[in-house]
Amino acid sequence: MVRIFALLVLVVPGFLAGYGIKIMRDMTFAILQPPFPALWVQGIIGLLFTVLGIAFVAGFILHRDRKRNNVQKRFQKQNRATR
Numbered sequence: 001m002v003r004i005f006a007l008l009v010l011v012v013p014g015f016l017a018g019y020g021i022k023i024m025r026d027m028t029f030a031i032l033q034p035p036f037p038a039l040w041v042q043g044i045i046g047l048l049f050t051v052l053g054i055a056f057v058a059g060f061i062l063h064r065d066r067k068r069n070n071v072q073k074r075f076q077k078q079n080r081a082t083r
Helices: 001-029 039-067
Strands: none
Touching: 001 039
């Protein structure tokens, strides 16, 4: 059950990023989607969806790899006592 939840946590932001790319593409070709009042609003929302979706997935993967100690030394967390 935990793995299914983890998969959903990754799939939802992935779809959000994909939808953001789609509405940015539609903005480029001057296709206004129904919930947006103007093309520039559609472009900004698309960029926001894309950046947030990719950032969430990347942060999730970095967090998982840090727990498994599979990251380079510069990405490892440093203890506050050893600084």
